[in-house]
Amino acid sequence: MENKPxxxxxxxxxxxxxxxxxxxxxxxxxxxxxxxIDRTNHHLFQPLLYQxxxxxxxxxxxxxxxxxxxxxxxxxxxxxxxxxxxxxxARTVSIGEREIAYDYLILATGSRHSYFGHDxxxxxxxxLKSLEDAIEIRRRLLLAFEYAExxxxxxxKKAAMTFVIIGGGPTxxxxxxxxxEIARYTLDKDFKHIDPSSARVVLVEGDxxxxxxFPEDLSLKAMEQLKExxxxxxxxxxxxxxxxxxxxxxxxxIPCRVKIWAAGNTASFVGKTTGAPxxxxxxxxxxxxxxxxxxxxxxxxGDLANFSYRDGKPLPGxxxxxxxxxxxxxxxxxxxxxxxxPQRFRYWxxxxxxxxxxxxxxxxxxxxxxxxxxxxxxxxxVHIIFLVGFRSxxxxxxxxxxxxxxxxxxxxxxxxxxxxESRPLT
Amino acid sequence: MENKPxxxxxxxxxxxxxxxxxxxxxxxxxxxxxxxIDRTNHHLFQPLLYQxxxxxxxxxxxxxxxxxxxxxxxxxxxxxxxxxxxxxxARTVSIGEREIAYDYLILATGSRHSYFGHDxxxxxxxxLKSLEDAIEIRRRLLLAFEYAExxxxxxxKKAAMTFVIIGGGPTxxxxxxxxxEIARYTLDKDFKHIDPSSARVVLVEGDxxxxxxFPEDLSLKAMEQLKExxxxxxxxxxxxxxxxxxxxxxxxxIPCRVKIWAAGNTASFVGKTTGAPxxxxxxxxxxxxxxxxxxxxxxxxGDLANFSYRDGKPLPGxxxxxxxxxxxxxxxxxxxxxxxxPQRFRYWxxxxxxxxxxxxxxxxxxxxxxxxxxxxxxxxxVHIIFLVGFRSxxxxxxxxxxxxxxxxxxxxxxxxxxxxESRPLT
Numbered sequence: 001m002e003n004k005p006x007x008x009x010x011x012x013x014x015x016x017x018x019x020x021x022x023x024x025x026x027x028x029x030x031x032x033x034x035x036x037i038d039r040t041n042h043h044l045f046q047p048l049l050y051q052x053x054x055x056x057x058x059x060x061x062x063x064x065x066x067x068x069x070x071x072x073x074x075x076x077x078x079x080x081x082x083x084x085x086x087x088x089x090a091r092t093v094s095i096g097e098r099e100i101a102y103d104y105l106i107l108a109t110g111s112r113h114s115y116f117g118h119d120x121x122x123x124x125x126x127x128l129k130s131l132e133d134a135i136e137i138r139r140r141l142l143l144a145f146e147y148a149e150x151x152x153x154x155x156x157k158k159a160a161m162t163f164v165i166i167g168g169g170p171t172x173x174x175x176x177x178x179x180x181e182i183a184r185y186t187l188d189k190d191f192k193h194i195d196p197s198s199a200r201v202v203l204v205e206g207d208x209x210x211x212x213x214f215p216e217d218l219s220l221k222a223m224e225q226l227k228e229x230x231x232x233x234x235x236x237x238x239x240x241x242x243x244x245x246x247x248x249x250x251x252x253x254i255p256c257r258v259k260i261w262a263a264g265n266t267a268s269f270v271g272k273t274t275g276a277p278x279x280x281x282x283x284x285x286x287x288x289x290x291x292x293x294x295x296x297x298x299x300x301x302g303d304l305a306n307f308s309y310r311d312g313k314p315l316p317g318x319x320x321x322x323x324x325x326x327x328x329x330x331x332x333x334x335x336x337x338x339x340x341x342p343q344r345f346r347y348w349x350x351x352x353x354x355x356x357x358x359x360x361x362x363x364x365x366x367x368x369x370x371x372x373x374x375x376x377x378x379x380x381x382v383h384i385i386f387l388v389g390f391r392s393x394x395x396x397x398x399x400x401x402x403x404x405x406x407x408x409x410x411x412x413x414x415x416x417x418x419x420x421e422s423r424p425l426t
Numbered sequence: 427m428e429n430k431p432x433x434x435x436x437x438x439x440x441x442x443x444x445x446x447x448x449x450x451x452x453x454x455x456x457x458x459x460x461x462x463i464d465r466t467n468h469h470l471f472q473p474l475l476y477q478x479x480x481x482x483x484x485x486x487x488x489x490x491x492x493x494x495x496x497x498x499x500x501x502x503x504x505x506x507x508x509x510x511x512x513x514x515x516a517r518t519v520s521i522g523e524r525e526i527a528y529d530y531l532i533l534a535t536g537s538r539h540s541y542f543g544h545d546x547x548x549x550x551x552x553x554l555k556s557l558e559d560a561i562e563i564r565r566r567l568l569l570a571f572e573y574a575e576x577x578x579x580x581x582x583k584k585a586a587m588t589f590v591i592i593g594g595g596p597t598x599x600x601x602x603x604x605x606x607e608i609a610r611y612t613l614d615k616d617f618k619h620i621d622p623s624s625a626r627v628v629l630v631e632g633d634x635x636x637x638x639x640f641p642e643d644l645s646l647k648a649m650e651q652l653k654e655x656x657x658x659x660x661x662x663x664x665x666x667x668x669x670x671x672x673x674x675x676x677x678x679x680i681p682c683r684v685k686i687w688a689a690g691n692t693a694s695f696v697g698k699t700t701g702a703p704x705x706x707x708x709x710x711x712x713x714x715x716x717x718x719x720x721x722x723x724x725x726x727x728g729d730l731a732n733f734s735y736r737d738g739k740p741l742p743g744x745x746x747x748x749x750x751x752x753x754x755x756x757x758x759x760x761x762x763x764x765x766x767x768p769q770r771f772r773y774w775x776x777x778x779x780x781x782x783x784x785x786x787x788x789x790x791x792x793x794x795x796x797x798x799x800x801x802x803x804x805x806x807x808v809h810i811i812f813l814v815g816f817r818s819x820x821x822x823x824x825x826x827x828x829x830x831x832x833x834x835x836x837x838x839x840x841x842x843x844x845x846x847e848s849r850p851l852t
Contacts, residue, residue, distance in 0.1 A: 067617070
């Protein structure tokens with residue numbers, strides 16, 4: 001009589017961002033069945049999303065179909081669906097039409113932007129998390145110039161050419177720099193009735209300095225570089241009274257057509273449905289080994305997790321954290337299958353970088369701080385290396401090279417019907 | 427006392443497709459002021475639009491911002507607006523908010539698809555004219571496979587994997603071939619519960635043969651090549667009773683989720699507002715010199731014009747006609763400025779080509795007919811040469827090479843919210 005082969009455990013990974021994808025890649029060759037569920041059909045290289053929003057790259061350059069990466073793996077099934085909830089007792093996740101049972105679960109559903117209770121601001125000031133967000137922001141940016149070119153009223157022209165970015169973290173800084181560049185170098189000679197290089201770009205940060213997660217000297221360098229690009233930086237001020245007409249920044253009401261939100265995140269609602277304790281932005285308070293209390297078979301990683309670091313502060317919501325946690329969660333599952341205990345997660349912080357524009361960036365490698373051209377080249381190198389898939393990497397490199405030498409941006413497309421948008425606002 | 431310089435005549439070009447853009451390019455160096463009005467911000471290389479719809483190329487690869495092409499010319503103004511009507515007596519065009527006066531007008535607003543009085547079919551079976559159309563079709567195609575993978579009902583699975591293309595002209599043939607290819611070679615191993623290569627692709631043509639504008643031997647060759655790709659071709663049959671569930675083709679009701687319309691065109695409404703006589707699809711019946719009766723200062727070109735050819739049949743709505751007419755219209759304006767008469771337009775018909783898939787195409791060069799690999803290489807060569815702008819050409823070439831050697835398609839993105847689309851249909 002033959003031994004009946006043991007049933008392979010079923011690993012469900014929810015979310016194919018940096019964390020989920022890394023976990024999946026490690027588990028491809030393990031004796032498990034795996035199901036990866038995502039509500040989009042693509043893995044997105046989010047650090048470059050602002051380049052879609054500012055017309056430098058095309059969506060396909062930074063997004064790779066999840067099936068293209070994992071679909072051909074024998075042990076892996078990919079499902080395009082949104083997970084509605086997790087039932088940790090029954091060990092199932094619900095995708096609405098049906099429940100999917102798991103033996104091990106990795107939750108990596110990430111975060112969305114948060115408007116601090118002002119949900120009505122979302123339409124007025126879109127944030128930047130998905131491809132759709134980026135295409136929408138690109139459309140608003142480009143239409144603002146088209147609108148300014150067409151109209152005759154000077155005040156309305158000025159409002160159309162004023163861009164306010166709310167939030168001075170890496171995304172806000174990158175957006176402000178990129179908008180200033182596109183106005184000054186790409187569109188500067190394209191119009192007859194406006195001078196795009198006179199566009200006003202305003203960055204508003206509630207904290208005392210931009211890039212507040214960086215060391216103070218680099219915050220100052222970033223501020224200097226933004227000012228060189230003509231960006232007006234306001235720190236220590238919270239934007240108020242957002243309306244279609246503009247917003248209040250300190251004592252000044254700034255009339256502006258395009259506002260961009262880069263000021264806060266809230267974790268995906270899926271975390272709460274596990275019943276595990278969450279912090280005030282909805283992140284799951286995970287154990288030292290990334291599991292949740294009482295359920296070692298459930299691990300939460302990336303932006304959805306609140307992992308207490310050295311000083312009790314949670315780890316930041318950046319891709320290296322998500323990727324390291326993804327790999328760790330996969331290794332924990334292997335350990336548990338061997339009836340070993342999940343291990344404590346340790347973050348290897350290699351430093352951080354933010355780019356401000358052409359030849360302008362800051363890089364914090366702990367032992368040394370860079371800014372300017374050297375930091376920019378380091379940023380470029382790291383981002384190309386990490387871009388998923390051969391094709392993207394070459395295509396992106398070519399477009400960057402092209403943009404660098406010509407100051408041209410290749411993806412200046414306005415898609416969707418612009419008619420509804422020729423009206424004064426949004 | 428100096429001579430006061432004569433006021434430069436104002437040329438207005440409506441539509442920056444192949445015809446309008448060619449006219450504009452010729453007039454850049456002439457002593458005119460020029461205004462180019464288009465309702466999108468980009469010139470679109472329409473012959474490759476089906477490659478967006480089938481995920482082989484990205485929108486930015488085949489679209490170039492009109493301002494990027496013309497915006498920097500000293501004598502040219504570009505306006506993003508939709509022209510509502512032409513007043514030939516007052517010599518103005520209306521863009522809604524204001525009237526723009528012209529001395530010479532070139533109307534090149536093209537055509538949209540026509541549903542022969544069944545406008546309710548538009549939502550069920552989108553056509554392929556704009557980038558938005560192409561992105562929508564791409565979304566429906568890719569979602570159909572995702573949906574089939576998720577559901578368990580066999581009949582619904584089969585309907586989701588049935589694709590019907592209505593209309594066997596070049597667009598219909600290209601779409602059918604490309605869908606068969608993506609199913610058989612690109613997605614074939616990406617799913618676990620369906621076999622994409624078993625997808626049913628149906629092409630329905632009312633005429634007795636596909637590509638009816640081509641010589642009969644090439645129609646037969648095209649039909650053979652479609653069949654090699656597994657496309658089911660029905661000729662001499664009109665599709666009937668389009669519903670969400672499917673459509674009637676002859677005696678068979680074909681249940682299908684995705685239907686694509688490639689069966690007929692109707693000219694832009696702007697033509698009619700000139701008051702000139704139009705044919706039954708709304709094309710302006712132009713004089714031999716492309717002007718309209720009684721108004722030599724108004725010329726109509728491209729898909730919007732009905733230009734009687736040798737046998738009284740109108741010239742086809744293809745890019746070479748539009749481009750030659752665009753150049754001719756520009757030369758006519760130069761002639762009229764010199765107080766010479768506009769000249770008769772003569773079409774130089776270099777032949778035509780249609781592609782069916784990898785290594786498969788037909789080419790009619792009059793003296794010789796090609797099909798298969800040779801025709802495909804000719805098609806590839808011609809399309810790369812004509813693509814506007816250095817960047818696009820290289821990017822497209824790279825993606826084609828990549829797709830050719832790997833059978834991979836780089837732009838398999840579903841954008842916009844798919845949730846609304848997980849329901850049984852559309």
